[in-house]
Amino acid sequence: MRYGGEEFVVLAPQTGQKGALDLAERIVQALRCEAIEAEHNTITITASCGIAVLDQGDKDPEQLLRRADEAMYAAKLSGRDQVVAIGSAPATALENDTDAGHN
Numbered sequence: 001m002r003y004g005g006e007e008f009v010v011l012a013p014q015t016g017q018k019g020a021l022d023l024a025e026r027i028v029q030a031l032r033c034e035a036i037e038a039e040h041n042t043i044t045i046t047a048s049c050g051i052a053v054l055d056q057g058d059k060d061p062e063q064l065l066r067r068a069d070e071a072m073y074a075a076k077l078s079g080r081d082q083v084v085a086i087g088s089a090p091a092t093a094l095e096n097d098t099d100a101g102h103n
Contacts, residue, residue, distance in 0.1 A: 003065075007072070009065070009068070010023070010024075010027075017053045017085055020051045020053065020085070021051055021083060024049040024051055024083040027047065028046075028049060028081065028083060031045045031046065031047050032044065032045065032081070046081035047081065048072055048076045048080050048081060048082060048084075049072065049082070049083040050067075050068045050069060050070065050071030050072030050074065050083075050084055050085075051068065051071055051083060051084065051085035051086070052064050052065075052067035052068035052070075052071055052086055053085075055067075067086050070086055071085060071086035072084070074086065
């Protein structure tokens with residue numbers, strides 16, 4: 001679902017944090033492989049993903065979306081083109097093998 005601007009939301013029911021992290025990392029890797037040729041330049045597609053898992057204390061979906069948004073911004077602040085999960089524990093960045101200058 002398109003959430004706003006360049007942001008998309010993926011809902012993965014009955015998927016724990018590890019499954020969501022695996023899914024997001026596969027999406028990020030797939031996007032990296034999709035280079036675009038434009039006017040003699042190669043454009044590499046990158047993504048910063050924020051993962052949040054539904055918490056028993058969540059009163060409405062906005063709480064979950066706020067945590068996912070926090071995690072996405074943490075991914076951007078940590079160098080972009082990566083996956084960050086946030087939940088009851090502090091945000092965790094998954095390292096990737098590309099340089100950190102991507103968006």
